[in-house]
């Protein structure tokens with residue numbers, strides 16, 4: 001292998017031909033692999049099965065958790081998430097099985113009714129805009145897109161969103177909030193720096209009811225011995241006189257069971273009371289039996305961290321394998337791609353030369369490996385540079401990952417050569 005950027009056209013043509021021969025061999029294998037979503041694998045799901053053996057459903061204060069009531073969540077569940085999220089129990093609402101569902105609810109609440117600090121419901125504004133650090137989590141963007149908000153992309157950096165751009169955008173009163181995945185971000189795996197958190201907390205916003213949706217989905221999902229974390233956004237905002245600004249989320253989806261875990265929102269008490277008051281017409285209580293199961297099984301933050309070590313033992317080799325394949329197969333080809341090296345979370349971002357991502361996804365798909373759609377990590381599914389691919393290593397087995405990542409790098413090399421040769425050669 002040699003640097004593609006230094007090859008002449010004839011050498012590139014020759015290399016492309018040899019790669020296409022290899023690609024034909026993959027086509028003949030009839031693969032069926034899915035690396036499209038960040039789902040835990042079966043082995044990870046098996047880790048939490050013992051939790052389901054709980055059969056005493058009386059909470060510490062005597063509440064029969066099998067029955068209606070306690071909308072805000074069982075006291076032990078509020079205490080559990082308060083420790084995890086670094087807030088007080090009275091600043092926590094325990095939800096159902098999905099933090100995304102709670103985020104949707106909160107955006108909808110802003111839209112329908114506004115928040116306690118809103119001059120009027122967001123729906124009454126002529127325009128509503130929301131800041132989307134990109135690449136980001138597709139389903140965040142979809143929530144704000146659903147309500148017809150204008151999505152404002154700002155670039156992600158290894159320190160978090162480009163704060164100069166964020167501060168500039170916040171001078172516009174129609175900008176009502178920002179999506180954030182502060183720890184091991186989806187998809188880059190970056191963790192916000194203390195300076196980014198401080199600037200988010202202290203910045204002036206023209207909208208008096210600006211909200212930071214602080215989705216701490218990966219706060220305990222460490223893959224190294226050096227866990228990353230951020231300063232506490234609620235504390236920082238409070239110190240800056242903006243305690244109404246952050247709405248924090250967390251869930252056990254990737255601790256126990258996605259779709260059957262427990263989610264929580266944390267915010268200042270005024271926000272918590274306001275949210276509860278508006279939830280009341282919607283439901284009598286969330287699933288307290290599941291809250292109790294989780295608290296009894298995981299116990300506390302230390303218990304969660306111990307449990308996460310078992311996940312790490314399964315996930316780390318998968319992340320390592322992808323990193324190794326990318327290094328071995330792509331580095332010698334010169335600057336045709338670069339990728340992130342996360343210390344936790346569920347994803348790796350692979351960046352290609354502009355205009356190559358869709359082609360790579362298409363080549364992989366033709367050969368039976370499904371990756372997240374090109375552009376999925378950008379508002380409206382459009383990556384303006386067509387250069388980003390999200391790799392989700394958790395679900396396939398190591399053996400499947402080896403095949404899939406070799407195929408992926410082969411397709412990256414083919415697409416890079418096609419681009420360098422200026423021709424769209426169909427494989």
Ligand SMILES: Cc1ncc(COP(=O)(O)O)c(C=O)c1O
Nearest residue numbers: 098099100137181186217251253
């Ligand atoms: C950043 C982020 N937030 C939220 C979710 C979904 O969480 P939940 O299962 O709690 O709805 C995901 C799932 O991939 C995610 O990556």
